[in-house]
Amino acid sequence: MKFSIKIGEKEYLIEIFEIEEGVKILVNGKEFYFPLEEQKIFYPKISTDKRDFQEKKILAPISGIISEVFVKEGDFVKKGEKLFSLSAMKMENEILSDFDGKIKKILVKKGDKVKKDDLLLIGV
């Protein structure tokens, strides 16, 4: 591509070439190189992703006994996945995850008695 521009009284002849390494621009015969690598700077996706890094807490919805723990610390869970089974009044209550993420800490074990609103699990 070849064209000329005028800045003030001075005219510049501009020539642009695509070369293997990038782009070469000639301005009145003087060479300028713009290697493509510069445009390829990798930005880790995580820095721009709108992820919520707040801790997620799972509380006991009602009082009862933890009859099953389906996950362990470090596990990744998806929303809707079974975390605990809580037995109350001989009813079985499956406590499902309300977040996608990693389990940071589990504060109860099978057989533990819990009260409503007791903290069962922390996730991130």
Add this chain to the structure above:
Amino acid sequence: MKILEFEKIESTQKKAKELIQKLTPWTVIVAKEQTGGYGRKLGEKRDFWYSPKGGLYFTVVLPKLKTEKVPILTVLVAFSVAQFLKENFNFNVFIKLPNDILINGKKICGILIENFILGGKVKGSIAGIGLNTNIEEFPENLKNIATSLRIELGKKVNNKLILKKILKVLKENLEILT
């Protein structure tokens, strides 16, 4: 009310869990026979529910309740079945709290409620009911602890009609909570 009927399945409760995403409240899953009918957990094991042909085995998808009302569900369902048995057959019904119903000291009905809770809110509840209706006799290990309507009344009963009547009572009683 939608009724899904099966001839022979492992468990109506299991089937309801499988299909829960697609089922609307008051959908009922009925089986003529269950190969793996189960009740509540007893330690590591599960209580099994003897489910040969003749009995009435069903799971009802309940309307969503507020979490704080959930603990009363078992008693309410047990009460509804007991109310049906009393009103229709005038039995002296005994509710063995919270989830078994006895007549003359023998178990005639078992109930299991399972809830699914996400973000502190009830996403769904299912009530499994096993009622010994037309079971003529029980195996040796259950003979002294279980009974059926057939044994107590000395005649056959209509399972479809009983299901309809129990659901009606259950619906009326649940309206108090919803």
